[in-house]
Amino acid sequence: MKIVIINTLYYPYKVGGAEVSVQLLAEALVKKGHSVNIISIHEKNTDEEDTLNGVKINYLSNGNIYWGLKGEKKTKLQKLAWHIIDTYNFKIKKKVDNLIGKIKPDVVHTNNLSGISVAVWSVAKKYNAKIVHTSRDYYLLHPNSKLYKKGQHMKISDSSVRFWSYSKRVMSRQVDSYIGISDFIRKVHVSAGFFPEAKVHTIYNSINYSDESVVKANLSRENKKRVGFIGRLTKEKGFDIFCALAQKNPDAMFIAAGEFDGNGKKLKELADNCNVKTLGYCPVDDFMSQVDIVVLPIRWHEPFGRVVVEAFAAGKIVLTTRVGGVSELAQILPNIYFLEDIGNINELPDKVEIKSDDLSVFNVNFVADKYLQAFSEVL
Numbered sequence: 001m002k003i004v005i006i007n008t009l010y011y012p013y014k015v016g017g018a019e020v021s022v023q024l025l026a027e028a029l030v031k032k033g034h035s036v037n038i039i040s041i042h043e044k045n046t047d048e049e050d051t052l053n054g055v056k057i058n059y060l061s062n063g064n065i066y067w068g069l070k071g072e073k074k075t076k077l078q079k080l081a082w083h084i085i086d087t088y089n090f091k092i093k094k095k096v097d098n099l100i101g102k103i104k105p106d107v108v109h110t111n112n113l114s115g116i117s118v119a120v121w122s123v124a125k126k127y128n129a130k131i132v133h134t135s136r137d138y139y140l141l142h143p144n145s146k147l148y149k150k151g152q153h154m155k156i157s158d159s160s161v162r163f164w165s166y167s168k169r170v171m172s173r174q175v176d177s178y179i180g181i182s183d184f185i186r187k188v189h190v191s192a193g194f195f196p197e198a199k200v201h202t203i204y205n206s207i208n209y210s211d212e213s214v215v216k217a218n219l220s221r222e223n224k225k226r227v228g229f230i231g232r233l234t235k236e237k238g239f240d241i242f243c244a245l246a247q248k249n250p251d252a253m254f255i256a257a258g259e260f261d262g263n264g265k266k267l268k269e270l271a272d273n274c275n276v277k278t279l280g281y282c283p284v285d286d287f288m289s290q291v292d293i294v295v296l297p298i299r300w301h302e303p304f305g306r307v308v309v310e311a312f313a314a315g316k317i318v319l320t321t322r323v324g325g326v327s328e329l330a331q332i333l334p335n336i337y338f339l340e341d342i343g344n345i346n347e348l349p350d351k352v353e354i355k356s357d358d359l360s361v362f363n364v365n366f367v368a369d370k371y372l373q374a375f376s377e378v379l
Helices: 017-032 076-087 090-103 119-126 161-172 184-189 211-219 238-246 265-272 284-288 306-313 324-329 356-362 364-378
Strands: 004-008 035-042 048-052 054-061 107-110 132-136 177-180 197-202 224-228 251-255 276-281 293-296 315-321 337-338
Touching: 004 017, 004 090, 004 238, 017 035, 017 054, 017 306, 017 364, 035 119, 054 090, 076 161, 076 251, 090 238, 107 161, 107 238, 107 364, 119 132, 119 161, 132 276, 177 184, 184 197, 184 315, 184 324, 197 265, 197 364, 224 238, 224 284, 238 251, 238 265, 238 276, 251 337, 284 306, 293 306, 356 364
Parallel strands: 004 035, 004 107, 035 054, 107 132, 132 177, 177 197, 224 251, 224 293, 251 276, 293 315, 315 337
Antiparallel strands: 048 054
């Protein structure tokens, strides 16, 4: 099968878990004998090509008035112009048209489309390729991709959500198969009127683990409470809540792995005052080796919660909030505890026993096979 996968970013460029999930899927599909081409964008002024682990990668230059993934301050007019262009990006569409015309894929699998736009669906239809879309955020509903603004969850009935989602919702009629990375995000999009002609599925993200690593996780324990936070160090991710937890539990060691955004000065000061050690970017495996408890005080409706599953595979306790897809994961994984139920870190168990069977739905090969079933279903 010839498959084109489109995602905003691809390795080595990364801002979150979506890029990891897409890479794991692409490489698993190649190992199963399929041809996979990635189309993504990067900040450079030139288009580039590369091949990594059998996956052919096309990096397209930015097709908008500025690079939108830096978190830099822009005027309201600049932001408005950027988002209007991103509603249907003709410049990116032309480049994708050239690529898909040459590749002639059977399936075009779209994922995060910020900076690329839903215009690529029209290109896929032009070349009679089947379109499979996976929602990994809320970009189709609102430009902020989170449905979270000024400390409040946004509703699909909000005027700004209806305005920004209208054209994308109309365009979504072209999609042949729709996949949510959790039941939660799938239901949000379907209830908003997206993908009326598509077959609908839930397929969880995959994570990299082995039976050997599961055994090792069950054997390696520390007596000291080491509490960690990993991800973007922002209020949306609840980093300020993590700092407050550190202040209430001075006997434990608190560390945070991740980067502050452009407005992170106050949060950095808060972390310092609460004795939170910030590591900057840190690979997940390195981070997990330094902690016993992972705290994810998420405010927005996180669609999945990759770190929750990675923490379970590493044998860690997770302390989080009942929002989005994370609540769903709590029904599958026994390591999840909720902040509202725990008054003190010492109330948490010292360890959690894990089994490979608990992780089966997140297995790389299992997830790749699920996607192949979804692809084959529409061919």
